[in-house]
Amino acid sequence: MYRYDEFDHAFVKARVAELADQVDRRLAGEITEDQFKPLRLMNGVYLQLHAYMLRVAIPYGTLSSRQLRMLAHVARTYDKGYGHFTTRQNIQFNWPALSDIPAILDELASVEMHAIQTSGNCIRNVTADHFAGAAADEVADPRPYAEILRQWSSVHPEFSFLPRKFKIAVTGAERDRAAIQVHDIGLHLKKNEAGELGFAVYVGGGQGRTPMVAKKIRDFLPEADLLSYTTAIMRVYNLNGRRDNKYKARIKILVHETGTEELTRQVEAEFAVLKEGELKLPDADIRAIQAYFAPPQLPERAEGWGKLAAEKKSEPAFAAWLRRNVNDHWHPDYASVTISLKGIGEIPGDATDDQMDAIADLAEELAFDEIRVSHEQNLILPHVARADLRAVYDRLVAIGLATANAGLVTDIIACPGLDYCALANARSIPVAQEISRRLGDQALQEEIGDLKLKISGCINACGHHHVGHIGILGVEKKGAELYQITLGGSGDENTSIGEIVGRGFGPDEITDAVETVVKTYLSLREDPSETFLAAYRRVGPAPFKEALYGAQAKAA
Amino acid sequence: MKILTANRLIDGEAVWLASDHSWAETIHAAEIARDDATIEKLERAGRAALCKNEVVDVNLIEIEIVDGEIRPLRLRERIRAAGPTTHPLFGKQARPGISIAA
DSSP: OOOOOHHHHHHHHHHHHHHHHHHHHHHTTSSOHHHHHHHHHTTTEEEOSSSEEEEEOOGGGEEEHHHHHHHHHHHHHHSSSEEEEOTTSOEEESOOOGGGHHHHHHHHHTTTOOOTTSSSSSBOOOEEOTTTTTBTTBSSOSHHHHHHHHHHHTTOGGGSSOSSOBOEEEEOBSSOSSOGGGSSEEEEEEEOTTSOEEEEEEESOBOTTSOBOOEEEEEEEEGGGHHHHHHHHHHHHHHHSOOSOGGGOSHHHHHHHHOHHHHHHHHHHHHHHHTTSTTSOOHHHHHHHHHHTOOOOOOOOTHHHHHHHHHHHHOHHHHHHHHHHEEEBSSTTEEEEEEOSOOTTSOTTEEEHHHHHHHHHHHHHHSTTEEEEOTTSOEEEEEEEGGGHHHHHHHHHHTTOOOOOTTSTTSOEEOOGGGTOSSOSSOSHHHHHHHHHHHOOHHHHHHHOSOOEEEESSTTOTTOGGGSSEEEEEEEETTEEEEEEEESOBOSTTOBOOEEOSSOBOTTTHHHHHHHHHHHHHHHOSSTTSOHHHHHHHHOSHHHHHHHHOTHHHHO | OEEEEEEETTTOOEEEEBTTSOEESSGGGBOOBOSHHHHHHHHHHHHHHHHTTSEEEEEEEEEEEETTEEEESSHHHHHHHHOOTTOTTSSGGGSTTOOOOO
């Protein structure tokens, strides 16, 4: 993985010192909250309902054991013994005191971590496929490009005060696990006919109150042009994006209002000016960054195949975990493991300090010292020998993290919601927990099959409800929580925005409603291989409306 | 009926303005404004506390009295007064005599 050079270390240290001084001056009353708020936000410090919240960047979701141990240490020492992994592949601490934040950031800096640009109208943490560098179906590792973008965008003077926040995602496989089409810029790393690497470029996707699927404006951008083309997009946005209305300030609105063709023309015109300039990436520089992401030396471990076959037979729970939580690796003797942070009835994305420590140990001993955070709020061990899967599983069982539900209905994305968030209108986590308990039977979940359920506690859609096969949006109506269901959303290579199925449900009704939707699917699917999403795309909303609202829905 | 709430600057703790002008850590101690004059008094005290950098995010919130206890009308404020409904051991609800929000 990428290692800080001297410049990086000095830069992050200087930033910690700067914030420490700002916090001191704030606590001494020398600066007002209005002056301080933008400064703390530039360092990931929010104020939520119960306390401050610190969002720490995990670039493209990649962590070493040493870094994960530091996150455990922060949770234990400065917080309440847990952290919350987010849909931006970051981690949030929910209870730090403002007065402790400089010390926390100082400790994080010692393991090459920080909270810079985890808030504010700037380019945020660049996200990537959580199986990057490991997946069998990958063309190339997208993370070197995410790192190049990270370095280029960090405190970029031209792009630190954009009309609104800006999110970039990169994937290196045809199967999109990074939801690139609901990002401001989505990059799909691929090869052209000559075998050269480049990107399909998508612009103007996003969720929030105006969900939009990104438009492809380039089918193949040579890798050398990554920064000049991205800069061209950013310039067009920075100049023309709306600053008069916060709700219309994202690039998706600009793309929509300008039209894809005209916007593409503007980007290409800007690109033509920049193309041969200083932003053109020298091949040596790309290769130098790629070298940081070279895969670990993976010795042949062919004994894993026979071993696994025997172990699978002996224990159905282990077999279920292998079916759901183990992904193919480019090296046939290896696999990627999903550590589900979605135990039945548990809080999606939360991990305790002890669990983080145990996973760090596990990664160090059996997984080449590497951990990923997925945007689906799970942790990943990207490189595990198949021969070691049983040992990994046993150790996950011991810390309560061996739930075999990756990609199933209880693998729910949920934002923090009204239990923590100052913006939320309704709770998300308790809804996720109740649905998880209701549908958590392993046999039932596996019968239902692949189903992505995503819950947001407000229209900002941090819980990605728009792209849930089943999405749930919490709103406040007459002082009470109400939950709207959307169906048919998807955040993969065939991205679609879910459609609202009908009137909302109260907190006591929403689990029943989800169960009704699931049962309706089971009753109408052609066969078990037809997933929920495929069935919905075939039959549309009508059978679900009827099941939820009765015959009156038909007439409406 | 209204009470004044804020978050303490140094640690973000949710607090409510008490009748002795201190910022109480539990909602029970909040001074209740039942008339415009008291509302104005609370607002003045809030502005003063902001200027003194004791608290941030000062807001007047609506409440009712249920079984002799202050109960905010909005769930958001009930959760602020109690703690996350998902973690009964965290937040004010971990203290004796503080009920959970929902």
